[in-house]
Amino acid sequence: METRAAVAWAAGKPLTIETVRVEGPKPGEVLVEIMATGVCHTDAYTLSGADSEGKFPAILGHEGAGIVREIGAGVTSVKVGDHVIPLYTPECRNCKSCLSQRTNLCTAIRSTQGQGVMPDGTSRFHCSPVLGEPTGAAPVRSQASGDTVFHYMGCSTFANFTVLPEIAVAKVREDAPFDKICYIGCGVTTGIGAVINTAKVWPGANVVVFGLGGIGLNVIQGARMVGADKIVGVDINPSKREMAQRFGMTDFINPREVGNDKVVQAILDITGGGADFSFDCTGNTEVMRQALECCHRGWGESIIIGVAEAGKEISTRPFQLVTGRVWKGSAFGGARGRTDVPKIVDWYMQGKIEIDSLITHTMPLEEINHAFDLMHEGKSIRSVIVY
Ligand code: NAD
Ligand code: AHE
Numbered sequence: 001m002e003t004r005a006a007v008a009w010a011a012g013k014p015l016t017i018e019t020v021r022v023e024g025p026k027p028g029e030v031l032v033e034i035m036a037t038g039v040c041h042t043d044a045y046t047l048s049g050a051d052s053e054g055k056f057p058a059i060l061g062h063e064g065a066g067i068v069r070e071i072g073a074g075v076t077s078v079k080v081g082d083h084v085i086p087l088y089t090p091e092c093r094n095c096k097s098c099l100s101q102r103t104n105l106c107t108a109i110r111s112t113q114g115q116g117v118m119p120d121g122t123s124r125f126h127c128s129p130v131l132g133e134p135t136g137a138a139p140v141r142s143q144a145s146g147d148t149v150f151h152y153m154g155c156s157t158f159a160n161f162t163v164l165p166e167i168a169v170a171k172v173r174e175d176a177p178f179d180k181i182c183y184i185g186c187g188v189t190t191g192i193g194a195v196i197n198t199a200k201v202w203p204g205a206n207v208v209v210f211g212l213g214g215i216g217l218n219v220i221q222g223a224r225m226v227g228a229d230k231i232v233g234v235d236i237n238p239s240k241r242e243m244a245q246r247f248g249m250t251d252f253i254n255p256r257e258v259g260n261d262k263v264v265q266a267i268l269d270i271t272g273g274g275a276d277f278s279f280d281c282t283g284n285t286e287v288m289r290q291a292l293e294c295c296h297r298g299w300g301e302s303i304i305i306g307v308a309e310a311g312k313e314i315s316t317r318p319f320q321l322v323t324g325r326v327w328k329g330s331a332f333g334g335a336r337g338r339t340d341v342p343k344i345v346d347w348y349m350q351g352k353i354e355i356d357s358l359i360t361h362t363m364p365l366e367e368i369n370h371a372f373d374l375m376h377e378g379k380s381i382r383s384v385i386v387y
């Protein structure tokens with residue numbers, strides 16, 4: 001069949017809307033009609049060329065929601081018509097990692113996912129590079145052979161129809177609106193999950209959140225849910241303050257106002273000695289250092305959520321760790337997708353978490369480059385594409 005999709009032909013170039021051929025699902029796979037997708041900073045990161053796993057041409061997007069339209073041989077856990085959220089962190093329930101119950105990082109299909117192909121090593125997407133190149137743009141050298149277009153993070157939700165392994169979809173209730181629950185496919189689960197699953201923030205804890213965007217605001221929402229005491233937000237964009245306060249932020253620090261070298265001391269003062277938990281939601285390695293060093297001596301834990309450019313490294317004095325601070329990371333909020341995502345959809349439908357106000361912009365696929373512009377200009381929290 002054919003589908004409309006936004007294709008990333010090369011790093012740093014705008015996406016173009018193309019008619020892409022999609023092969024039907026092979027055994028163990030499903031064809032999903034994507035109804036809506038969010039645009040996450042990680043899509044922009046890969047499009048920028050800074051992702052060591054970034055391959056072009058590709059169909060980006062990993063924060064979607066849709067309906068199963070066709071199932072491949074042997075698929076048993078979903079059926080045609082089911083409403084699903086694609087999972088860039090699948091849950092096979094059979095690999096060493098899933099069976100360990102110690103991590104959400106299922107390894108069943110991770111290597112092919114990182115190569116932009118399905119588990120059998122091939123892509124289901126094809127589009128003529130000649131016809132597909134942006135009009136007037138310099139010819140781009142494709143990393144793919146022939147007319148192959150790569151998958152992205154195993155999801156490719158910037159295509160109206162995409163193919164996913166059965167283990168990479170979470171079946172969700174049918175009364176939930178696609179244009180809101182798509183955000184649970186990444187940002188909501190990542191932020192709230194990092195608080196609940198990774199950090200296990202306790203009631204009364206002091207929490208510091210660096211970066212008040214689509215992820216950081218969900219960390220704040222999670223911290224409020226579990227009964228945190230102080231929730232300090234740090235962002236260089238003062239316009240993020242108001243929304244963060246509505247979500248539970250108690251104190252705000254703008255490093256450009258207080259001075260970057262005074263941020264850690266300001267946090268120690270506000271929290272009476274340091275954060276019990278801090279979260280980096282910027283992807284900036286200098287900020288990650290501040291996030292560790294603002295933690296309380298003896299027990300403070302810093303959780304890295306932000307994705308840093310290929311080649312970047314974190315550093316601190318080992319003394320920071322010797323004296324009890326802990327550095328951790330969190331992917332997809334430590335959530336096991338097929339188990340946890342349906343529950344988070346329920347929380348939204350029951351009014352336990354807020355999503356609607358975080359979706360500041362909604363637009364058709366044809367305007368997807370505008371969604372990236374709004375993100376880079378700091379004018380949006382989440383933009384959602386509705387097909
Ligand atoms: P976003 O663009 O919506 O928000 C980023 C925020 O950080 C902005 O408000 C920006 O003003 C602020 N910021 C930038 N530099 C800063 C600095 N030096 N100090 C303080 N604040 C600063 O992005 P997002 O969608 O919220 O994503 C945030 C990060 O999380 C990205 O790196 C993204 O790739 C990553 N991410 C990770 C996971 C995961 O599973 N680990 C999941 C989703 C996103
Ligand atoms: N290809 C990237 C990996 C970036 C990364 O860490 N991705 C997060 C999800 S970001 C969602 O917005 C993740 O889940 N990581 C675990 C994994 O297995 O990829 C790079 O930098 O190389």
Ligand code: ZN
Nearest residue numbers: 040042186187
């Ligand atoms: Zn994301």
